[in-house]
Amino acid sequence: MDPMSQFRSEAKSAAEEAFRSMGVEAAFDIETPSTGIADLAIPCFPLAKVLRKAPVAIAQEAAGKLPAMKLVSRAWAENGYLNFNVDKAALAASTVRAVLGEGSDYGRGQDRPEKVLLEHTSVNPTGPIHVGRARNPIIGDTLARCMRACGYDVTTEYLVNDVGKQVVLLAWGLEHIDPSEVDAVDRDKADHRLVPFYRKANQMMEADSEVAKQVADMLVRFEAGDAEVIDTVRRTASMMLDGIVQSLKAINVQIDRFTWESDFIKNGVARQVVEELSKCAVCREDKGALYLDLEGCGIHGRGTKFFFTRSDGTTLYTTRDIAYHLNKFGRADRAINILGEDQKLGQAQLANALRFLGKDRAPECIFYSFVSLPEGRMSTRKGVVVYLDDLIEEAEERAMEEVRKRRDDLPEEKMKEIARSIGRGAVRYNIVRVQPEKQLIFKWEEAMNFEGNSAPFVQYAHARACSILRKAGDFDRSADPSVLTNDYEAKLIKELARFPSVIEEAGEKARIHLLPVYCHDVASAFNQFYTYVPVLKGEDMKNARLALVEATRIVLANALNTLGLSAPEEM
Numbered sequence: 001m002d003p004m005s006q007f008r009s010e011a012k013s014a015a016e017e018a019f020r021s022m023g024v025e026a027a028f029d030i031e032t033p034s035t036g037i038a039d040l041a042i043p044c045f046p047l048a049k050v051l052r053k054a055p056v057a058i059a060q061e062a063a064g065k066l067p068a069m070k071l072v073s074r075a076w077a078e079n080g081y082l083n084f085n086v087d088k089a090a091l092a093a094s095t096v097r098a099v100l101g102e103g104s105d106y107g108r109g110q111d112r113p114e115k116v117l118l119e120h121t122s123v124n125p126t127g128p129i130h131v132g133r134a135r136n137p138i139i140g141d142t143l144a145r146c147m148r149a150c151g152y153d154v155t156t157e158y159l160v161n162d163v164g165k166q167v168v169l170l171a172w173g174l175e176h177i178d179p180s181e182v183d184a185v186d187r188d189k190a191d192h193r194l195v196p197f198y199r200k201a202n203q204m205m206e207a208d209s210e211v212a213k214q215v216a217d218m219l220v221r222f223e224a225g226d227a228e229v230i231d232t233v234r235r236t237a238s239m240m241l242d243g244i245v246q247s248l249k250a251i252n253v254q255i256d257r258f259t260w261e262s263d264f265i266k267n268g269v270a271r272q273v274v275e276e277l278s279k280c281a282v283c284r285e286d287k288g289a290l291y292l293d294l295e296g297c298g299i300h301g302r303g304t305k306f307f308f309t310r311s312d313g314t315t316l317y318t319t320r321d322i323a324y325h326l327n328k329f330g331r332a333d334r335a336i337n338i339l340g341e342d343q344k345l346g347q348a349q350l351a352n353a354l355r356f357l358g359k360d361r362a363p364e365c366i367f368y369s370f371v372s373l374p375e376g377r378m379s380t381r382k383g384v385v386v387y388l389d390d391l392i393e394e395a396e397e398r399a400m401e402e403v404r405k406r407r408d409d410l411p412e413e414k415m416k417e418i419a420r421s422i423g424r425g426a427v428r429y430n431i432v433r434v435q436p437e438k439q440l441i442f443k444w445e446e447a448m449n450f451e452g453n454s455a456p457f458v459q460y461a462h463a464r465a466c467s468i469l470r471k472a473g474d475f476d477r478s479a480d481p482s483v484l485t486n487d488y489e490a491k492l493i494k495e496l497a498r499f500p501s502v503i504e505e506a507g508e509k510a511r512i513h514l515l516p517v518y519c520h521d522v523a524s525a526f527n528q529f530y531t532y533v534p535v536l537k538g539e540d541m542k543n544a545r546l547a548l549v550e551a552t553r554i555v556l557a558n559a560l561n562t563l564g565l566s567a568p569e570e571m
Helices: 007-020 045-051 055-065 088-105 135-149 167-176 195-207 209-223 227-250 269-278 315-329 340-356 390-405 410-430 455-472 489-507 516-532 539-562
Strands: 040-043 072-078 082-086 115-120 153-160 259-260 283-286 291-294 305-307 334-340 365-368
Touching: 007 040, 007 055, 007 072, 007 082, 007 088, 045 055, 055 072, 055 082, 082 088, 088 489, 088 516, 088 539, 115 135, 135 153, 135 334, 135 365, 135 410, 135 489, 135 539, 153 390, 167 195, 167 209, 167 227, 195 209, 209 227, 227 259, 227 390, 269 291, 269 315, 283 305, 291 340, 305 340, 315 334, 315 340, 334 340, 390 410, 410 455, 410 516, 455 516, 489 516, 489 539, 516 539
Parallel strands: 115 153, 115 334, 153 259, 334 365
Antiparallel strands: 040 082, 072 082, 283 291, 291 305
């Protein structure tokens, strides 16, 4: 239940009546102003052409024609907006009862029929996830959680790129390179252990034409469906994938399904795509390689040549990606891809290729800018790589330092548990709080700030609420919440009431950065409330205020869970 729905409904009905009396059946939006000037607002600008009046005049006239309302305490016109303030007592009663009644389900929307397939991460299985790509799994997992909270049936999927020259080269390296010939690594994790083999194999291939020929032959055999080669390469990719999945689990990223790229070679679909695209009127040949000429499709420069085979006839990733999306369309109503900004051209090419295959749909894409550290953007070519594992490890170490300062009374294991929660939460929160398309420089002073817009700040507010409730013990949850009308109570209640609408916008419009902002607003309002309002010593107000604390704890826990963060009871 959305506590604000009845207030919006009353304001909407009253506004419709006012506009009818002005001679117009108006369609309009009801907004929740971020300025705090009003609780609800209706912009009158769209009515200016219809009524041939200035928005300011329209709003003033409508305000004078509004009927009496029970749930709205004040309505007025200002700067072309029709504004409403809701009754504090009514909102307090509606919100607190809704939160306590629904518990962990508070904020969830009604089930929707659409099946959503959300692909994210899908990194090349030739090394661990580096920090630059860390946004992908965190954005993908958070969006999936938000959409599920909105009622969508969401399946998250990871495409395992077990085809192509890179992974074949790694497989060749594991078969032909003695472990004594490669550098040791300081992390006992499969994805890290395999990196030296890939580097060594790459050096050998560049220096020795015979090695290059062996790798090329292996790739051809793979594409021809050689079961032995396919099995060898898949085993290699599986080893790397095991390490990658460990990293994802460390930051609470959950993958529902793994699809193997090689399946589209084994089942012949990739070859079918080649056959169909080769019949297109825009198909061209360049030294034996086939491509689509996309010059007339809104694509310019080198991107107009969309190659889908090599000169030796083997398929490319692009070919198999087309096959994969045809597969997706058969399994879901919506396909969403989380991709780096370097994939914009590729996705435009993909959409055109699907159109030439007679498909009138394309995946929805969310592009993100890469993460960098203050020292600058990471580059594997320069050999300067910071892995996601490194980031997680440092986050936990920094969190442990803070926990020791604040809670040295706790047992060591408990401190480690809290540090893991804080550190891993700090990584996720700090990455998702910035809009995906905007540049993100990961700064520790922001991520680990216990007083700022950070995971520790929000988690601490939840732990504080738990502490208050522990000290209180049992209390009367049936106490009347309508008495919670002072400024600090009212501000906190308004924030709690917003949660369903924030979840809806985050999931519906993929604006997941709104959720960390909301968490910070709730935590800040709660901090002000318990600082200036007596709770445990509130006498006749005690039970109602404890109910508000409990409601806040529930909302913070639900919001943190949707962000993929833990909600610690002690910090």
